[in-house]
Amino acid sequence: MSRQSLSIALSGSGGSGVMTTGSMLLEAAGKAGWYGIMTRSAGPQIRGGEAAALIRVSDQPLESHDDSFDLVLAIDPASLGRFMGEIPLREDSVIICDMAGGRRDASLPETLAREIDLPMKKMAKAVKGGRPNMIALGVLARVIGLPEGSIGGILEKVLRAKGADALEASQACVKEGYAAGAELPAFSGPPITDVPDGERWSITGNEAAGLGAVRGGVRFVAAYPITPATEVLEWLAGSLPKLGGVLVQAEDELASINQIIGASFGGKPSLTATSGPGLALMTESIGLAVCSEVPVVVLDVMRCGPSTGIATKNEQSDLNIALNGLHGDAPHLVLAPTSLSDCIFTTQWAVHLAEAMQTAAIVLSDQSLGQTRAIVDKPADIAFIAKRNVPEVVGETYRRYAIGDSPVSPMTIPGQPGGQYTADGLEHTEAGAPSSLYDDHLAQLDKRSNKITNFNFGEHWADIDGTGDTMVITWGSACGPVREALSRLRAQGTEVRMLAIRLLAPERPEDMRAALEGVKRVLLVEQSHSKQFYRYLRAAYDLPAEVKLFHRPGPLAFKPGEIIEQLSDWCGSEKL
Amino acid sequence: MSRQSLSIALSGSGGSGVMTTGSMLLEAAGKAGWYGIMTRSAGPQIRGGEAAALIRVSDQPLESHDDSFDLVLAIDPASLGRFMGEIPLREDSVIICDMAGGRRDASLPETLAREIDLPMKKMAKAVKGGRPNMIALGVLARVIGLPEGSIGGILEKVLRAKGADALEASQACVKEGYAAGAELPAFSGPPITDVPDGERWSITGNEAAGLGAVRGGVRFVAAYPITPATEVLEWLAGSLPKLGGVLVQAEDELASINQIIGASFGGKPSLTATSGPGLALMTESIGLAVCSEVPVVVLDVMRCGPSTGIATKNEQSDLNIALNGLHGDAPHLVLAPTSLSDCIFTTQWAVHLAEAMQTAAIVLSDQSLGQTRAIVDKPADIAFIAKRNVPEVVGETYRRYAIGDSPVSPMTIPGQPGGQYTADGLEHTEAGAPSSLYDDHLAQLDKRSNKITNFNFGEHWADIDGTGDTMVITWGSACGPVREALSRLRAQGTEVRMLAIRLLAPERPEDMRAALEGVKRVLLVEQSHSKQFYRYLRAAYDLPAEVKLFHRPGPLAFKPGEIIEQLSDWCGSEKL
Amino acid sequence: MTNEPRDRKKVIATTEELLAYSLALEEEAVERFNELADQMEVHNNHEVADLFYKLAEIEGKHVENVNRAAEGKQLPDLLAWEFDWVDEGYSPEGGALEDAHYLMQPWHAIELAKHGEQRAVAFFRHVASSATDAGVKKLAEELVAEEEEHVALLEQWQERFPRPEEDWDDDLDPPTILE
Amino acid sequence: MNDTSACSRLGPKEYKSGVKPVWCPGCGDFTVLGSLTKALSGLNIAPENAAVISGIGCSSRMPTYLSTYGFHGVHGRALALATGLKVARPDLTVIATGGDGDGFSIGGNHFLHTCRRNPDMTYIVMDNQVYGMTKGQASPTTEPNWEKGKLTPSGTGINPFQPLVIALASGANFIARCSSSDQNGTAKVIMEAIRHPGFSLVQVLSPCVTFRPEQREWKKLVQPAPVEATSDPAQAARRLLTDEGLYTGVLFKGHRPPYQPTLESTIDQVTELDEEFQL
């Protein structure tokens, strides 16, 4: 599977509209039959700050940015400096920039790339109500080879609300830009294929997680806004009411988690979404869900920590707290999507698992998965939905925490006659009465632990790919660049295995043993300063003798090329 | 060091005063020159429930209960049943009990032990205002060989407030009991030695932690009551004002932790104490202390989890959350006292370390260490006190988070002219301005991590003892029984090493390597259902190939004999 | 505890109504003594627990008596707060819970029971004196006599137990702390 | 469990679970348990259709002693948990119970916001002006000069929390004060509170005989408020700010509509949501 892709960065500042432009370009690319991703980067200002839309398009599905960018369009030169760390350029990259006078602007950062001056501001001024970003849109469409018509419908959709004049002005600008683009060096974009209508989706990981939640059966959500989880909530706030569900904006995260425990106790599959600081506030009550055996799902869209850290940037550093952040012995589920569209599956599966095992599930998504928008193949609609073990009829002596043949005991729902019990965060007897005896404590600890370690998770615990005696083990948003790296190596004839762990807790020692069969060397890839994933793997599994670790904190994303470089000692020389 | 000890359980119910009786007996034993420990066990009632005082006395310092009890005195037979799991008896053990009529009371549990009827209620009734527990006190003093005079002063001290009549009645009862004791089988107690006045202390681990805190320099405490940490706070509430300090009872744990961060920012070494549920609420802000580099100490007196769990019972199951419960990459210190009196040293050292490194320290004490009362040798007064790196004069461009020769940067205190800065939980530059750049993030993550991994902790990181190629590794309250087990083995000529880890984070790979030199087999002992200590060791250290794990949840305490049994495969047959 | 003044204004008009009162009174007494007995049992005060169970049993007989008297009659279905007891908002045994103590002695238990019976006497007396219906008056007077008999019995019973000493509620042990 | 299909009323006893309370004899909470069962019986609510939610504290042990559904959650979070349950299951009768520490100290924020949000449920606070369960520390409602709290040996020195005033100021829809010394009166108020739409607060003065034995005197001090319940917040505020905390009865009845999102779906299938993602 060789991939032909183009990487484009679009930067601007002071309200120049690069994000809208980028989204429109991505959509146009999608309509034209390409796959694509777009991520955003921005300065600390809420309005008018520097912003960059980083776009990559291809004829193959994408999960990662490329090692470098082919094309940068800077609506104003100064905006670019801030993002150069994220926009590596080559000698044959091109920067199109408005130098506003023809002389190289001093604020334009020094790069290897070729610079081309394009007076976008002036061109926009020539159009009544015209804007440079619409000029840019036309230019970009042209140089990457999109048909002129691909923009029209999108313009209309986005600008309808602004009125006919605005729409016309934009159309004129795009036209101008498209024409101007003809004078510029063209890039050979991926081949344009025909895709049947509606077979491709445009979706972010955050929307995908929301969709997975409702597909899994979630009908109650309580949450407190926090970046970068807010979009999950926004999507759910709009969608739940359509399904007879509801989202409650709570006063804080302590309320959110307890509200969903209450709703779930009432029989409704429930979820909250948050990020690191909010997760920290929830751990006490996640422990309550574990102890009282009330299913809940907590989605953590990770950002840079510690503390407030960097709220808008990616990191995989909440692994520790998700796995080990509850006090006492509190076995629970921890999952992580292995790609943007897998946010649907993993969240949905988490709902299913939490309900099946009557416990808490933490889903670790991250800023990168969550806030990236991608053009993807229409995701499959899978069968996992919430199915709780609710007894049909209740016998004379219903014991909520009975230890029977299965450690998952039948759970009645308020309203069921004869099923009354008191859910408790105190240690309890099988009947749910408080107990401080060793025997009860041990029995209930065993129950809560057995129900999740003995569960049959099937094959979904990890994505396993490839052959050979070298393996990359990784998780979350780091999977994308790893997958691309390995597919590039494969294209060169080098086979490397990949293990992307979806189910982080409980541990799956046997599955891991099977997956590691024949593996001699392992490269671990994670975006954390303190090697959290590495430590987790050491604690949980027996790894091969040769282990190499590629880790760094956020926010710099991994690039496929970096992964290949890390493997070069093993794969480069020995050519496995 | 061979130890001669006597183990006595005193049980009663309905307000029979066994705790007071037990305390008085312990104090008398101390006055007589013995060492001793006393732990309490009680039913779920706040008043009038079943209660047992478990006492052990010896001519050697004690840190653990014995494998079985020599003597049980039950003021009423029914009270005993609840505690039999905690009071193992032998054939030659003796139960003294008021059968109220001479026939064996049906409520008295079946045991191997010899039962002796003693009509304590009747005897007490014969004295005006007399109480059976005072009879019991006299009886016990006699049968274990305490001089009659040893009780007098203590009676007076405790009962002074109750008036002369009450005192007289009690004295009469004790006398009665003492006389009656002469008819009963006597136990050969440890030899009575002469100890100079005041060279022995009577102290609980919770008081010891409080003392360590103020010795270390703590002058500000904010906290919210929670069992079993409350006694630390009670002691501090009384003692801090004497030292010009203060304890603030906060509205909740979120307030506690933030109040101490504020006070410490203001230059006062500060601490809070809590237990699992409270620690869970604090983790977000402990991350703030880490990120903003404000020293604080959080003492967690562990109890059975998860959730509310069993609040009054021991477990070592907050290790996970203490080590890994913060979101993001948040390196901090985790310490645990290795004995009851070490609660002084470890807490004091934690204050010193937190201040020296400007970070957060979590001290993991536990219910067993905290609520046991012991007669101990007067603890040494060690030199560690809070010493923060505060610049004498502040230069032109003070940068709070400067990365200089040392990763611990000088920290000004409000009031210092020219030293103004904004402490921040956002990622920041060296000057403290918010930053979302990779370079700043990496630099500050390195700084915060280096300062604690590069620190010279010296030898205090662990207590290391013994020789041989077998080692027991343990921590916290599990150390006591292990230490006694190994000393028993030593007395039999079998040498086993012991490693009691005091500094759990940061890891000390080199120290560990040195400690494990020549060790072939390791037994791990911990009181946790999910093997938290084992997992921690696996993640952090390279252990020898042969590792055996002896773990169970709370509340049943480990016994020296159980440890010996665990070692028997290795030490019994091979006689190392 | 309503916003209405405490004085009892209502006049009991029918024997059915009075029987309903009487039944509620006795039923509540049974419930109360059982509750107190349970409390004592939980707090290991078995002597007093047994005594309260006994009292509950006796009150149970009184319930039977009232039921027998009410046979064939249609008693009004009043909710707890719809009863209009004398001077306070609760039935004559209603306050007893507050007077419990885990160290209480048999003497106290009987004192507590006696107090309830005395209040019952006062209540029925009030009913008798305010009654306008002759049947009600007669029944109320019978009930007064009955309750007076109970008071007397309890007084005899109490004499069997020593009066507790002043410091009967002393407990040197600290309370157990829980969560 | 009970057969609740019959149309005849269940007696108060049938709302008890049979688990024997561990409360200290004399504790006001016993009486409140009785009042609550009487109220439930009075309303003839089937035990399976009621849920009693609490946090941690002596008073928070309530659910265990009832035959309804119950949740003994974590300290301070009862109202949040109850809100989630009520919003998700508007058909249930939801009652939260707890103490002054649980509700007004660690749980203060949820108290504020639940009053504001006004879900249709009832909150019964057994106020004993102390943390009973943890050994008698001062609570938010403790008077400033009470010197027996071991963490505040010279008294708290701070203004007591005024739960009813705060409830009024944040928008509670029904506000009452009761005394555990009057079981039937309290039962009646609880019944009214459950019936009244929106969020109802019932503060019950409930003595802690172990740590505040002097509260046994409360029964002599409380008296019915001399006026009828008002529905004018300003008038209620004036009364509450000047009463000594010892007037009992329903003190305020508001008319704000309860918070209850409609839970009616407008689409049939989750897959209908797919459309918005299609290119």
Added chain:
Amino acid sequence: MNDTSACSRLGPKEYKSGVKPVWCPGCGDFTVLGSLTKALSGLNIAPENAAVISGIGCSSRMPTYLSTYGFHGVHGRALALATGLKVARPDLTVIATGGDGDGFSIGGNHFLHTCRRNPDMTYIVMDNQVYGMTKGQASPTTEPNWEKGKLTPSGTGINPFQPLVIALASGANFIARCSSSDQNGTAKVIMEAIRHPGFSLVQVLSPCVTFRPEQREWKKLVQPAPVEATSDPAQAARRLLTDEGLYTGVLFKGHRPPYQPTLESTIDQVTELDEEFQL
């Protein structure tokens, strides 16, 4: 940094750190920054003797822009952190700043209890009835029918939080409302608030021009309260319950003594504590 030894007054400018705010141009918070520096200048407080503490939010960025000591803590905890600082260091002038979300939603409990506790510090809340920093969700002070909050697309439907009423009910000692449209007037009130002993709350109506552009109209709607500050809580309550939230000025001044434990030692040496353990 500044030389503060001179007895001459430092100008407002010298209370700025020089870090350029990232706020949206037009945001009310700029004006409040100016008011605060003017108040500090007016009181001639040396920058090293003041500490400004905040949580998270646009308004919580304040400390970074000041030349005093500062703490930009975590969301909702500013008052707790500030209380610890003030109690430990009564010599400092402690000011907490933040937004309506930080202070009244996630921080609501500390707000209640800090009013109650009454430490001698000042709390400036830039109320824009919205969560600015996280993209414009409804806050506790948002009106129930505002439909632009993306988590509450049909409005919150719930009673707005009344910060001044709650402050009064929980015992704040000084209560004022200002408008960012009047920088000098706000400066004066902040100065008074700092001077007044005990806990002072200054609510500043400070528009969020990005998410609530309609708040630009506030400056036309606010007006000075027609009456003088009262020190009678009941009177203040009546006024606050009936005003529309648009009267500015000092509205209540109480006389409760501030919470401040004396920090004087009674023993010389820690070792004197050993005695109590000696057998």
